[in-house]
Amino acid sequence: MHPLLNFKSRKAEQAKEIARLSVEADTARDRRDWATAAEAYRKVLKAKPERADLWVQLGHAEKERGNHGGAGEAYNQSLRLDPTNADTLLQIGHLRKLQGAIDEAGAYYLQAAELDPSLRYALDELRSLSLRGVEIDQNRLGEVVQAASKARRRPVSRRKKEADAPVDVTNLLSTIAQIDGDQERLAQLENAIRAGAEAQDELRAMIESQKAEVHLVFDISDLVGYFKNARLPTGIQRVQIEVVSGLLREPDLRFDVSVCSFSSARDHWVEVPTDLFLRLSDLARSNGDMAEPEWLDALEELTVEIDLGEAFDFARGAYLINLGTSWWLQNYFLHVREAKERFGIHYIPFVHDMIPIMTPEHCTRPLTQDFISWAMGVFSHADYFFTNSEASKRDLISVAQTLGYTLDTDQVHVVRLDADFRKATIATPIPSTLKRYGLTEGGYVLFVSTIESRKNHLNAFKAWLQLLKDHPAKDVLPLVCVGNRGWLNDTVFAQLDGNPELRSKVKMVSKVADEDLANLYRACAFTIYPSSYEGWGLPVTESLSYGKAALLSDASSLPEAGGDFADFFPLGDQGAFMFSLERLMFDREYRRSREVRIETGFQPRPWADLGREISDQIGEWFGQHADRPMVHPRPDLGHYHWMRRNEATSIAPGMVSPEVFRTGTGWSQPDAWGTWTKPGGGTLTFNLDQVEGPLRLYVGLLGLGTEDTDYIVSFNGVPARTGALGRGTTQWIPMTVPPQDYASGSLHVGIWGSAKEDFSVTTGGVDTRVVSVGLIGFMICREDDYASRVAFTEALTFEDLPNLAEARRLNL
Structure with a gap:
């Protein structure tokens, strides 16, 4: 070859x-x-x-x-x-x-x-x-x-392009009068602005340069949590989206506005880019499809920002405003204290209601416990409060008084949620929506609400069964219930599932897009809202915005939400409910008279007005009130302080969460037994400014689950006791605190462990915390208070510390 x-x-x-x-x-x-x-x-x-x-x-x-x-x-x-x-x-x-x-x-x-x-x-x-x-x-x-x-980023959708379109020229020109600048140059810009985007950009830059050094930071933590499980905003989520979006798109020149979210896994706030927030807000209102690629991409971008972004550095004296909720974040107040110490921030929560305290029977036990934990801390951390109704304001002040706090009236400002829910344009025709849900125009009653016990769906079902007994079925309008599942709703669905007659006249609908919901309001006969407790009642305002008669209970804030334009019945009076229901359903002339009353008298506010009211009120507070310094709490001498997560389901005078003694960022969130320190150690700070003489301090430590560790307990940075903890072992350490260690009025107790444990290894990534020595609790008393010392050591000996902690909570 x-x-x-x-x-x-x-x-x-x-x-x-x-x-x-x-x-x-x-x-x-x-x-x-x-x-x-x-x-x-x-x-x-x-x-x-x-x-x-x-x-x-x-x-x-x-x-x-x-x-x-x-x-x-x-x-x-x-x-x-x-x-x-x-x-x-x-x-x-x-x-x-x-x-x-x-x-x-x-x-x-x-x-x-x-x-x-x-x-x-x-x-x-x-x-x-x-x-x-x-x-x-x-x-x-x-x-x-x-x-x-x-x-x-995917190709920009039509909706995104509209959201990012140049600001209307009229809006831009209206800002000129607010800028104290070169009038001649401003006049030139006024002429040039209509010529192209370059002039608009220059004007925007001038606006930015003229802003006052007052920073508003909106915390959207619970909105981020909501988006992980749902898309279409309801209630509190809608308030946040509308108010913050309005302030971002039509900025108030007095303020610099930022958006942030608290990462419970990383224990700090992270800034959320405003363009991302606006894009998510627009997408959230468009439809409820959780699998839409554009939505998933934006949600993933948000998750990356929060999980990988730098810790947010507040501007000095910034106002941290939480329009949502934070009671589910166990370490939230620890970091509010830290931000107050580092940046001098002002903390302003928006209290939408006090439901878990005022009506705990309508809430799950864990929710009530977490809310009470929040209530025990909020009054010592908040500089001011926003709330949504006079009823909520009364409840807020009542809870504060029960816990031993006095709120000045000028610390609480009511922002009524009487906003305009109508859409300027609705691309979806009414017939398309009605066909989708099998309805006819004017042929149904609408009940918009999360499905949970306090909303009184059961009373509504009872009323419809009575209607079917008293009237021919063909004359009884169907009830359309729009809302996602909330708390304690099993009996609602059980009654519906077990009654074919009821099912023939009740339709349950969820995940309804904004445009479809608007059409359902526009095409209904009237609405009902028989709730037993509300902070405001957004569906009431929504109904009135669309000119629809509304039948409400007279509970809590609903008379404020409905005003002179709604029909009311006394809560619990089923006969009065039936009378008003039959009148609206069968007396068309009466119903039309109520609609005319709404059309001629009801004037909902633009959402932007709510944002302006919030910023105006902050402007009024700014500089008019002395800053409230963060005062370290005073421990109850002679009483055991259990450092665990709250388990109380009711409030009592003088209740204080032990977590308030934690300072710095060296603490993990409280657990059912106590709280872990982070590697590097944690610090407790006690206010002892009116105490004299030597003290006796008992500190309970818990060892790690995977390895032995050494520990150091220090007073004001100086080691007071050292030792070793075996795996999973408990050790109570008695120490004498000499008067010179708290001569300044405060005592800083440091707790440090030499080893650490990564929970992600033992939990398969479910719990990502990395922790060191755990703190079970502490007791501090005068050294000569032998009664307290004996009671405490006996409780230790007989493993009766839980009862000792309960006695403290009940002031026994």
């Missing part, structure tokens, strides 16, 4: 053999036969050592069969051949994490994300490590987050 032909033949055979080995390697890999796969990949690489992708596959096989050294060599060889391959860096990161080199793993993940910001797995790993407290270069990480956000 000719030598050339012989060479080609050998080459062909080699190619066939390499192809066979490649198939063998891939097949073994797919059936997870890692040893066979590794051997086959090595044979292929002997002939094709330049194949970076095959070196990665060899690395996988070696890693999976436990040969971490071989895996590292293979990955590194791939990286030498192709230094810019993000996937190879990702795989090395996985290997280093598996080997326990978490910091190195983070560095490789960061490099991978820098090379390819769209590499989702690298971002997920960075988020996971960040939540576990691994230090990652924040500057580089911030650039990665921005690049990932850009890479994730």
